[in-house]
Amino acid sequence: MAVVRLPERSPAVPAAARFEQAVMGRPGLAASFAAARRRIGLLVGHAALDAWIAQGAALYAANAGPRVLTALWELEGRLSPGPEGGALLAIGRAVHEVCRHASSAAAVAAITAAAARTRHGSDGGEAAALLAVLADAARRAPDVVPLVAALAPGRLAALEADAIAGWIGDGIGLYPQDRRRRAAYFELRDPLALSRLAIHAGASRFAAHEPRLMHLTRAVWGFDLRARPIGDGGLRRTRLAGSLLLVPEPMPQVPGERADAFFEAMAMHGAAHRRFTTERFAVGKLKPMQLALTALIEDARVELLAGAAYPGLLAVWRSFHAIPASRAQTVESLFARLSRALVDPGFADGDGWIGKGRALFAAAFAATPERQDIAREIANVLGHDLGQLRIPFIAKSYVVEPAYRDDGLGLFDAADTDPDNSEALELLIEAARVEQREQEVAGDEAPPAEEQERARPSAVAAPEEEEGRVLAIYPEWHHRLRAEQPDHATVRDYAPPAARRDWLEAALTPHAGLRARIGALVAGAKLDRPVRLKRRLEGEEIDIEAAQEVMISRRIGETPDPRIHMLKRRQRRSVAVTLLIDASASTGDAAGGDGGTVLQTACVAAALLGEALAGLGDPLEVLAFSSNGRGDVRAMTLKAFAEGAEALAARLAALTPGYSTRLGPMVRHAAQGLARQSTFRKVLIVISDGEPSDVDVDDPGYLREDAKHAVAAARAAGLDVFCVGLGPGAEVGARAIFGRRNTLAVHRIADLPQRLAALYFRLTVS
Amino acid sequence: MSLDQFRLSAEPFYAPLSNEIVRFEAAYHERVPLMLKGPTGCGKTRFVEHMAYRLGQPLITIACHEDMTAADLVGRYLLDSDGTHWKDGPLTEAVRGGAICYLDEIVEARQDTTVVIHPLTDERRVLPLEKKNELVEAHEAFFLVISYNPGYQSAVKDLKESTKQRFAAIDFTYAEPEREADIVAEEAGIDRSLAGKLVKIAATSRNLSGRGLDEGASTRTLIRAGRLIVRGIPVAEACDMAIVVPLTDDHDLRGALRSAVSACL
Ligand SMILES: Nc1ncnc2c1ncn2[C@@H]1O[C@H](COP(=O)(O)OP(=O)(O)OP(=O)(O)O)[C@@H](O)[C@H]1O
């Protein structure tokens, strides 16, 4: 057996010495250990080397197995750690943890995954970060490690270790006990796993940037950004579709740390086209290469025009042109360099073709910058030259650079193509089809500005048969993830059914006494009661009592209290109310007492309150809701704020119970409408007979916690939120969501009308 | 009683937007009460100061606010060692002594306060001091001007129709860009091209008024930004301090405004 001579000092610790001897005696291990030790010995200081050997000894003693050790040493042998050995030692520690909590096989998988993101000569920081994440996972759920390790070089390759940690945390949090479902998550068979992945990939989603860019587009250009995410992977770059911008979701090649600037560059580029590319180019006989060149030059033209007004935009765009000067004669390189040369005067590239393009463009742009045809004319010349140079252009694989720019196809009018020009036709027809589809879907009109605040009005495909129009899409809170799931529940608009109101009229009659009592409350509440604020330092009147006291104090030689004024104030009512009525199937149960259903009783109560408030002039909205899965939260507007109360009774009378109770999104929706009212107080009252439930949710905690979240958010927005829980069962559930003090339990449902009115006046008359 | 302390000693710089000077003079000579309408910080106050100087009249300015009572305008009894005595409020001073009285942001005052000006705005030109049981006839030189910003107040807070219709109005907006840049350059002491950039920044923010912002950046904020720049604060930072941060707390709006600022620089 060959004895390998070890360089430099021998370890101070006897255990380590024994370990080195043992390893060197095993042919499978000796060579890789010796190689790693030699390299590491050269790079790190003595202390770090000792620590590294001690780590190896510990792993060896823990029976890590030869596969783990060789894989680890192979990885470590690639690194160039600093003298302290920081990342190097962190790698060893993490691998040891994985071995201990999971298995040797998991450790091998983890090392392989880490090696895949480690270049030769790197300091090992990335590998250490990933291994630390996997070690943490091993402590919490060892079964997860090999699954994540298997995904790391593929699906997770673009994610930073932090993002991977977040995604793992979600999976374990979602399925803390259920190993089968956990495995489904980490094998990406669970759709939730994919959506969480997209969220942790985060920055590359346009949606995260959209609100800011909406404002920016409006500020700089004076028009609204209209964008649609395209999720089917069909796009690699944005595409212009008239005034609509189609955005790949997720967007490829977003530089993580500059995501904000990247999406800004993208949106502003699209806007510059919208402003300055005033008509589409005719295709005629242009070949794909000339199309690409025309688009490239037009890109530069619109950017320079925009830059004349907003120089800072040019700086943003330029910052993404990173290609260096070179001699490469491929289309990819030449086009990217030409793109840069046209917008970046400081860019020096010796290539003749690029120089020519630059000169032609500079001259034409200086003469007539607004003339769009310069792009086409110069493209013709440059395209011809490229043909002479015999540089092939492959339309299918050509991708516009830099990545913030649009793919250029939206700049052409396919209808204007020479029928013999099949290459260009092929390219443009498909683009035209996508464009048409998306435009139809998006509708012709931009959505009204107010609705865009929080809920993104969706432009989802045309409704199937009787599905209601989409009002808004709201996030939902996932209590296990402890995170919002963006755009999760769709609230749709359903018209209240038309029906006769006889039963309600009849039902209201026995409540004549109650009506009268409510009427008295109204009369009391209506008065703007003047309030006298006494003993003020300032005020419009003298408080005679106080003034007398002053006189007396003076006489008897005391220091008088100077607060002798009085203020008169009128307390003005300023309250808006939204009544949210649960109309789910369970409200069809009998209410007890006089025989109606729970929902009917709720309607009687709402009708009485509606009457009263009409008398008071308090703005009132009445909504009924139910749900049929998260895609169909069904909202019915029985009375809008802007409407009079005339139609309310008839619509209430026509209400029928059905479907489930997805409370959270509906609270968000009602709160959003209410928040827009300009009154001093805004009161949201929910009338419900039970806990939230829905057909697509089997975790009972989920909807409750989401509703709780929605209520908290509404309160944070300044609304008062109350619940009237109907029937003996409702109390506990309602309290959990609305809080004990903000829940009014009505056990005898027949009492509801009176209790509701009493509640309202207690809340709003101070 | 002399109102000399309310006379302006130097001419306040004012760059006219159109013929508002002529209109003001005409209204003044006819003693038709004036309402200056326009967004905040567009030069209304400065204009009144300028006009007061031009006409050689003292100017009493009252900034209205929610807690202002009628007594704050007309006066009240105060108590001293010999009992009570009456003290005129600033409005009464202007009415008695003959001054231009400028009620700034009149909507901010409660309606029961604003009604005290009614008898001053019709033929009678009197101010009743109810508490004192006195009817003060307006001095011949007394002239009433109010300002009113139609932009931001909600429907709840608006002038009564009966109040509005007692005034003739002059509409103000921000000066057109060239003129506004002149004003900013002059007032902040910065060069004309930097002032032009600030004006452009303001224009982007004004595009957002009613679409996230209540109002865009005013001329005043631009002058402030300019002064900070003169003090050595870098341009983008000064805009952040004087324009972006005061305008909104919304994260996305701030992001957009910051990008718009750097786009203009
Ligand atoms: N036309 C102008 N000429 C000279 N300076 C101006 C002009 N317009 C605005 N300014 C400058 O803008 C500043 C703000 O104007 P001013 O205080 O008059 O606004 P305002 O309309 O009265 O605002 P607010 O409604 O908030 O009281 C002034 O101090 C002045 O420096």
Ligand SMILES: [Mg+2]
């Ligand atoms: Mg383009």
